[in-house]
Amino acid sequence: MARATGPMVLVAPFAALALASCGGKEVERPRLDLALPAATDQVARAGTYVVTRGMLEAAVRARAVSKEVALRELLDDAVLAQVGASEALDLREDVRRNLDAALARQVVRRLREAAEAKGPLTDEELRELTAKHWREVDVPERVRVVHLVVRRPANSADNARAERAAAAIREVLLQANTADDFLTLAKRAAAEQEKTGLKVVAERLPAFAHDGRSYEGDDGAMDGTFAAAAFALPVGGTSVVAETTFGWHVIRCVERLAAMPVSAERRRELFRPEAVAQRARRSYEAVVKARQSATPPRRETYLETALASVPLSSEVTRP
Known part of the structure; x- marks a missing residue:
């Protein structure tokens, strides 16, 4: 028996379960009424189940069969669903579990089809996904630098001394011919300044964009003032002392x-699968939120039983 789609999302999975529960035995069919008045939207009835014209047309489209075949399949599904209901199959935990799984698959499939049907990415979706994946598809100009920073002292009364120390170290760093020379001189000066109680750091930094976004390493960002000072330099150039919230910097542009x-x-081509998935996920979240607000929670004991068998130990056994 074909599984129903379209309007039969609730009936077909239950019908299949009813057929299985009957063990293949012959079941008593409700009376089929195929001669309803033309004025009504109903085209057939099986017991208490009514097939409307809209349901039949949807089944024809979904199954790509004739109206006669679609109608017979709808009625077969209805008969078996009613048999299952009459035997209280819907009260069995294993049946509810299988029904929930079948319905969930139907919901996910339909949400994805609806997301696909919305067509190409919108400009807003393109902007959102570009911002998310900028390191792969929208890489701006970047610089690599080495720098020295005299950290801001805990006591603000020492700020002027820290700034003077940075200026003095800069004069030494102007003698550097390469980035390695810069770091060697900077670390030597740092050791001397730390004897006076100032904290000095010299290091290479990962490449970053003009707005401070780090292209390498983590998703952190450079201070805006620092980034602007770095981008103002030619390759091999050394900055004047630049003050940030961290302290006083001397920067050398390396690359x-x-x-x-x-x-x-x-980008529209590359992002198409992710955009469709994102649309479907947001639609799903909206459906869940609406259902949660409209429907009181239902306790599912089979879920409790399953969860009770899951160990709560933090240890993970790897295959």
């Missing part, structure tokens, strides 16, 4: 990396 943008057309 500039060109932007690597991907065209909007190509």
